[in-house]
Amino acid sequence: MKYQKLIVIVGPTASGKTSLGIEVARKSNGEIISADSRAIYREMNIGTAKPVGQNSDYRTQTTEPRIQISGQHFVDGIVHYGFDLVDPDEHFQAFDFKKFAESKIDDIVGRGKVPVVVGGTGLYISGLVDNFDFEGGVAGEPKFDVLQIGLKVDRQTLYDRINQRVHGMIKQGLVDEVQFLKEKYGCEVKSMTGIGYRQICEYLDGKVSIETAIENLKRDSRHYAKRQMTWFKRDSRIHWIETAQEAIKLVEDFLAT
Secondary structure (H helix, E strand, C coil): CCCEEEEEEECCCCCCHHHHHHHHHHHCCEEEEECCCCCCECCCCCCCCCCCCCCCCCCCCCCCCCCEECCEEEECCEEEECCCCECCCCCCCHHHHHHHHHHHHHHHHHCCCEEEEEECCHHHHHHHHCCEECCCCEECCCCEEEEEEEECCCHHHHHHHHHHHHHHHHHHCHHHHHHHHHHHHCCCCHHHHCCCCHHHHHHHCCCCCHHHHHHHHHHHHHHHHHHHHHHHHCCCCCEEECCHHHHHHHHHHHHHC
16 A cells, blocks of 8 residues: 655754745645644744744735635745634644644645645644544554654754744734733633743733743743653654755655655
8 A cells, every 4th residue: 555655844842843844845845734732823923933924925024923825824935734723712632633634635635745744742743643543542554654854953052042032032022912812811721821821921910020931931942842852752763854955855765765
């Protein structure tokens, strides 16, 4: 039986997955499915580090975080799926992502393109790659021929990027975004307990200073990156690379077979 080819790019937060995914998709005539359990929420843009979008009809980058057309988001000219699927007070589990992703993969393949899954949510990735039966609690028969690529970044560089990202979020208006969401949904819904929102909620509730909230956000982001790497390093099938050139070579060889 011949399985449909699927490219998967993983790595910790701030490792550069988005940029690599776009380059891989461009080289392979691909479209991207985001596997990020935070980017699924509408209105949560800055704190989830959603990539800035670009409408294919525009010549310049828009001021909006992304442009949605028939469920598609265009980032640097590459179609992305998986953003803004539910409201912040709605539930969305790994089971839901698996169904969504499989449907999008069928659509992408049906149009003669290559599906590229990019993300850092380990359970989303594993459920899809291993065809896990979330209802039955067992691993199913493989559906795809998968190439998994892991983006390796040394610890200090990663931490520096995380710090820069946090400062960038603050400058972009993270506090205002959280304030808006807090007033609309409250800080108790699951989406608001995630990194980037929980820490700012503590500041808005008067529990900590803004300086402490920012430091807590950096710290918790570093811890999250460690957990992501721990998850992915358990999978010996992942090819760890340091440069885009290495990834492109792996993809070219994979698609040629």
